[in-house]
Amino acid sequence: MEHKIIDFEQGWEKIQIGITALKRKSECLHVPELLAQHTIDIYTIVYRMCTQKSPNDFSWPLYQKYCETMEEHMNSTVLPALNEKRGDEYMLLRELVERWSNHKTFVKSVSFLFLYLDRFFIVRRSLLSLEEVGLGCFRDLVYNKLQCKIREAVLALVDREREGEDIDRKLMKQVLEFYVEIGEERYEEDFESSMLKDTASYYSCKASSWIQEGSIDDYLLKFEECLKKEKERVTHYLHFSSEPNLVKVVEHEFFFVHENQLLEKTHSEKQISFGSIAKIFKQHVTEEGGEDNKATNDQVASAKEQVLIRKVIELHEKYMVIECFQNHSTLFYKALKRAFERLCSKAVAGSDELLATFCDKIILKRWGSEELSDEDIEKVVTFLAYISDEKYLFAEFYRKKLTLRLLLNRGVSDDHERSILTKLKQQHGGQFTYGENEIGLTVTLLTTGIWPSYKTFGINLPSEMVKCVEVFKEFYEKKTKGRKLTWIHSLGTCHVNGLFDQKPIELIVSTHQAVVLLLFNTRDKLSYNDIQTQLNVGHEDLVWLLHSLSCCKYKILTKEPATETVSRTDVFEFNSKFTARMCRIKIPLRHVDDRKKFIENVDKDRRYAIDAAIVKIMKGRKALGHQQLVSECVGQLSRMFKPDIKAIKIRIDDLITRDYLERDMENPNMFRYLA
């Protein structure tokens, strides 16, 4: 079917009828809707005008006409209507919100008529889309002209609210949403900066009069109240991004600006102002702590750590005393807390471990001489609050030390251990000490899951030991059903009688060391390889065992060649010339599970926690953006520990591989849950 060519005037006339109808509709709700058929007709006309062959291709003129229509509508209707209301804040803002919402509908419906332009012509020429043009007109022709008026109106209302008036918060919210809608930078540049300035001048005025009138206490109370109100304002109608800036401004006006006045006043009133003192105090504490650190830096590494912890605790104690003669000093507490938090995280790397070791040391030391005082424990426990992030690590370290104390029977008393645990629990919640309480205090059978995992490696036991083990196993299996017995030889101790030439000496060694020594019962000389084949132990572990027997303080075995390290080609011989002053000696075995390995273990535990959190979140949400998933995950886990973003990413990658999640096909920043 051949269509007649539509010339421009003829076509535009028809389109204009439609636009006028839509305009009227956007002004007033009582006008009937534009009929669907009519809309389609106009769409078709546009379509044909755009697809006719040149010179009858009217795409460009139509686009221009569209722009003109929008501009004209702004200048002839919207702007005058707003100008009329500029005298009254409420009227102006209401009109603005209504006009903006009407305009959005209007743009939508008109651009629908010109949809064909949007799809092809505009894309090809990379022009601004119809919607951008339409909404842009409002911004450029209406908003830009009234910008100042609008801002003044909003700020005036905010000030009125600060003075206690009830204002229309819903309207405020709509206006501020409008700012964000026409461009986030408009909110920041046109509104937020002025709002902050306004806030500053408001409070600078208030603060200087309040500081004259009342006591410092009143002043502080006022400050807290204002801060609360400003935060409330953010939740009710401001954009959430404004909160930190707003808080900063208020704090600044209250404290920095009036710092001298505050100090003078405290002097004259002979009262202590928490706010300013707290700040100075914080600085002081941090500095003093820093000096302590420097001072101890020169000392021997291991001793230094202990000294450091003790010093920090002493420091803490010193300043906790001050707090006694103050009644409600939240600010002060906060300052103290922040100072110590900074100190711990900055100066004392691994403070968690140090603290746990410190606990261990004082517990052991006090046992010998005097009763362990509650105060000591209390100190440690309170102090723990400052190493918030690493609490989890502390718990792990503590658990480890506790179990070692219990297993090695270092004269520990039940009651003391329990009292420490109770204290920890009071301060840090039940979850923290879960497990510790369950550890039986005198039993040497450990329940897996509650006791930390120990490094175990297989070793061929000599027949004497095997016999004993079998007997016990039989007994245990008879007594309890369905339980698995795992031997942790690395924690065992043995007493071995060494028949040396001068005198027999009782050697206290670990099970592993004993096993090595027993080999020399039958032969005096053994090569590294002989030992390895007989014991069936990994290279690393065997080196560790042999080193303790041949290269350390007590050389029970002599080594050829007599070097400080053990290698595969060495030959070992029983050192019959060995002797010692005492007739019973303990041969130490350095603990291999160093900090790095230990943290690895903790990381492993955390991995499961992160996995669980991610799966839980995704199960609820089904689909979620990357950023959001990460932040929710951090939120969920923050009660236990502060997860590393990297760690979360690795877990997400892993869950994708394991088909718990998938990446969205269209949007690589989005993940979906796979049920």
Add this chain to the structure above:
Amino acid sequence: MHKLSRTNRDKLQQYVSITGASEKSALQALKASDWQIEAAFDVFYSQPQPKSNDPYSDMILAEGVSVLCSDLQVEPQDIVTLVLSWHMNAATACEFSREEFVGGLQALGVDSIGKLQEKLAFMRSELKDEQKFYDIYSFAFGWAKEKGQKSLALDTAIGMWQLLFAEKEWPLVNHWCDFLQDRHNKAISKDTWAQLLEFARTVNPMLSNYDAEGAWPYLIDEFVEYLYDKSVVDK
């Protein structure tokens, strides 16, 4: 056995030699189609092939593939074999099942080795098409990995990347491969595979539009850090 006329005997022999069927079943088939040999072929080929116990019996395996390559006069490691496998939708590298092979040739409209050879130039040109390259790249992961494995062995992955990025230039490809061997040394997951192309396509080699907060797989984040560390790229 019945006596058969000379023409029928010829038809029987022809049928047996082409289909590889036994004489008995050939006789049955020919009788059923009233000695119309074309009709008998139709029946034979429309019937599902009897399943053998050996899953590989009806497949072109490594040996067959190398014969095919030499017939086509291409090296087996030529990237065009990947494109060919993609057309055949082959499940695994160096193997074609009958269905894959026949289906692929049909789709290509090819019925002789000569015609297939003529198609090679076209197939090479397909790599220059952005969308097709994307499809071929995505296809390559499943194709190159070991059966039953979820991830792609590192050596294979590196080989495939070097092959693929020779077609579509990405200046960081050698650094990427060095990085993997140096720091990662593990198999490559499907997600990392897919996202790397996305990374190569969207992030410029100076990394100026790289978003550290984005959802890139961890390995890619590490790679970026590696590039900064080695000062391949300035921060």
